[in-house]
Amino acid sequence: MIPMMLMVSVICFTITELQPGDFVSQYLDNPRISPEQIRLLRERLGLDKPAYVRYWMWMKGIVTKWDFGYSFAYTRPVGELIWERMGWTVLIALATIVFQWALAVPMGIYSALHPYSPADYCMTFVGFLGVSIPDFFLALILMYLMLQAGSASIGGLFSTQFIGAPWSWAKFLDLLKHIWMPLVVVGVSGLAGLMRVMRGNMLDVVGSPFITSLRAHGLDERTVRRHAIKNALNPMVSIAGSELPNVFSGTIIAAIVLNLPTMGPFFYNALLNHDQYLVMAFLMFIALITQVGNLLADIALAFLDPRIRMS
Amino acid sequence: MAGLAVLTVLYLVMILADFIAPYNFTATHRNFIYAPPTKIRFFDEDGRWRGPFVYPLTRSRDPVTFQLVFTEDRSRIVPVKLFVPGEEYKLMGLFKTNLHLFGVEESPDTAMVLPFGADRFGRCVFSRVLVGSQVSLTVGLLGTFLSVFIGAIVGALSGYYGGWVDIGIQRFTELLRSFPRIPLWLALAVIVPPSWPSTWVYFGIVTVLSLIGWMGVARVVRGMVLSLREKEFVLAAQVMGVPSMKIITKHLIPNTLSYLIVVSTLSIPGMILGESTISFLGLGIKEPMTSWGLLLKQAQSLSELQSHPWLMVPGLFIIVAVLSFNFVGDALRDAVDPYRTVEKV
Numbered sequence A: 001m002i003p004m005m006l007m008v009s010v011i012c013f014t015i016t017e018l019q020p021g022d023f024v025s026q027y028l029d030n031p032r033i034s035p036e037q038i039r040l041l042r043e044r045l046g047l048d049k050p051a052y053v054r055y056w057m058w059m060k061g062i063v064t065k066w067d068f069g070y071s072f073a074y075t076r077p078v079g080e081l082i083w084e085r086m087g088w089t090v091l092i093a094l095a096t097i098v099f100q101w102a103l104a105v106p107m108g109i110y111s112a113l114h115p116y117s118p119a120d121y122c123m124t125f126v127g128f129l130g131v132s133i134p135d136f137f138l139a140l141i142l143m144y145l146m147l148q149a150g151s152a153s154i155g156g157l158f159s160t161q162f163i164g165a166p167w168s169w170a171k172f173l174d175l176l177k178h179i180w181m182p183l184v185v186v187g188v189s190g191l192a193g194l195m196r197v198m199r200g201n202m203l204d205v206v207g208s209p210f211i212t213s214l215r216a217h218g219l220d221e222r223t224v225r226r227h228a229i230k231n232a233l234n235p236m237v238s239i240a241g242s243e244l245p246n247v248f249s250g251t252i253i254a255a256i257v258l259n260l261p262t263m264g265p266f267f268y269n270a271l272l273n274h275d276q277y278l279v280m281a282f283l284m285f286i287a288l289i290t291q292v293g294n295l296l297a298d299i300a301l302a303f304l305d306p307r308i309r310m311s
Numbered sequence B: 001m002a003g004l005a006v007l008t009v010l011y012l013v014m015i016l017a018d019f020i021a022p023y024n025f026t027a028t029h030r031n032f033i034y035a036p037p038t039k040i041r042f043f044d045e046d047g048r049w050r051g052p053f054v055y056p057l058t059r060s061r062d063p064v065t066f067q068l069v070f071t072e073d074r075s076r077i078v079p080v081k082l083f084v085p086g087e088e089y090k091l092m093g094l095f096k097t098n099l100h101l102f103g104v105e106e107s108p109d110t111a112m113v114l115p116f117g118a119d120r121f122g123r124c125v126f127s128r129v130l131v132g133s134q135v136s137l138t139v140g141l142l143g144t145f146l147s148v149f150i151g152a153i154v155g156a157l158s159g160y161y162g163g164w165v166d167i168g169i170q171r172f173t174e175l176l177r178s179f180p181r182i183p184l185w186l187a188l189a190v191i192v193p194p195s196w197p198s199t200w201v202y203f204g205i206v207t208v209l210s211l212i213g214w215m216g217v218a219r220v221v222r223g224m225v226l227s228l229r230e231k232e233f234v235l236a237a238q239v240m241g242v243p244s245m246k247i248i249t250k251h252l253i254p255n256t257l258s259y260l261i262v263v264s265t266l267s268i269p270g271m272i273l274g275e276s277t278i279s280f281l282g283l284g285i286k287e288p289m290t291s292w293g294l295l296l297k298q299a300q301s302l303s304e305l306q307s308h309p310w311l312m313v314p315g316l317f318i319i320v321a322v323l324s325f326n327f328v329g330d331a332l333r334d335a336v337d338p339y340r341t342v343e344k345v
Helices: A002-018 A023-027 A035-045 A051-065 A078-113 A118-132 A135-148 A169-206 A209-216 A221-258 A263-272 A276-304 A306-310 B002-015 B125-161 B163-177 B181-191 B198-228 B232-240 B244-255 B257-280 B292-297 B302-307 B309-336
Strands: B041-043 B049-054 B057-061 B068-072 B078-091 B095-104
Touching (some): A002 A051, A002 B181, A118 A169, A135 B292, A135 B302, A135 B309, A209 A221, A263 B181, B125 B163, B125 B198, B125 B244, B125 B309, B232 B244, B244 B257, B257 B292, B257 B309
Antiparallel strands (some): B041 B049, B057 B068
16 A cells, blocks of 8 residues: 555645646735745745655655645644544544435335335436536535525534534534535435445345245245345445545535535635645545545455455 | 437537527626516516516615615516527627527616526526536536547557556556545646636646546456457457557457447536536636536525525536436446346336
């Protein structure tokens, strides 16, 4: 994984390099700042050195001191900034995955056991719809509907009175009242895909010979169904592992629209401000999560599938 | 089938957008800022049939909330006619005309027909949606074409030559695939300099979108080429001395065509959604060009949503277009899949 991460860091750096202008260029238009000051600023921040020197300095900082650089806009070390927001991001991502699975698996199973029924068509259509709606638009529609329904505080994770308050049962309930919107917005498109895959898997398994043999042995339907479900869930595990980065990136858009305290709006602002180190650190972090997700999926698959364990 | 019909309608409308739209998409109308959609009525107040018409709107300020309120002036009937002369534009960028498909013959200072209302500058949302369709729909097509093109060539090269070329390309695509799409989109979209003119930005966005898509195509094409490579006709071509590039382009890639068509149709919706997302965040298409995502950008804040919900209409168009493409792509995939055993009713 280390050589992969090295190359990932090169790509992150190149992408950020290609962006026109750097953090100081936003001051170029300001008549109160002289070109001399801008040059001094560049020197101080180390932005005037050639690309490979800066890359080397950045990597050295990460490897030796665990220092991801300095955010120009927030004037704080990048590591701190990411760490603060990581908690909510991970929480929302995990909650979304749970939400997706909790809905997709039963729907997929039901769809497969009653194929081509009206309920099946209905769920397939809803699935299609879920994939076709852009997530920011879904966020907008949900916000509009909540407004029409008279709700007062929409967006964000807490109502105004709870934002700085210490944790309490009421605060937790408030969180639940707010968190369903990000979950739905981020989860819906993945939900559709998961449901279809689950349905396909179930259909395959139910039609397979081993189910027929189980039935021939005289097992009742419920046990047969249990075996079928366990087998159908198998390929889904590797999908779950690769879903993790998708969910993470999905939270970005939803977070920007709904104003959540996660890394999404943060990354967006950093991009707009040419806050290089923040952007690079975030990209690296996401790439790391992807690798970890794939690794977890492989491990889980090996754990669940006895055939792989034996080989 | 319904998907194909909807798509045909959408693309036809897109080509004739300027003509179908009653107003120019950049023309601002001061008297109609944030006007709600005008109802096209057929029966007047006495219940008589009058043909399609609208009432002119007068704008006044509510004395209590200081908000702009539009009230219908029911004393006058302004008929909505077909083929009216209106604001000037260039039909399909070729020749100047001022004929519009429908509209009102009065000047836009007093009466306007606004099927989807007007936005912050008094621009007709319906017209802007129609013109925005030109950008949104073509970005999908161009981006997909580009990404499939690149992906097919890279995949074929990788599969045909094998060895170091293959391993190198595979490692590279694995690397790129380890990034999730949206942050990569956003990061690449910022690379397009904001100082470029609109059309260049358009092509920049198309390139950015296609750069993410080609990897999946390359992978599958590589797999197909790996199996095709062992067939006898390839051996025959090699023995005959056909140069490698020719084998790739004339024999291998055409054999993957059925898959390429299906994957193109299925990735167009992703491109359209991607472009909308980038433009919604302000990193994509810039003014004066417009796209559906950019139109939705105006509807971002809660207050906008509450007071002017008609600004959300472009989103419906996005959904319809993407849904249609998904249906068509799914049907195509089912038709091409050689393993289908179950007949769908």
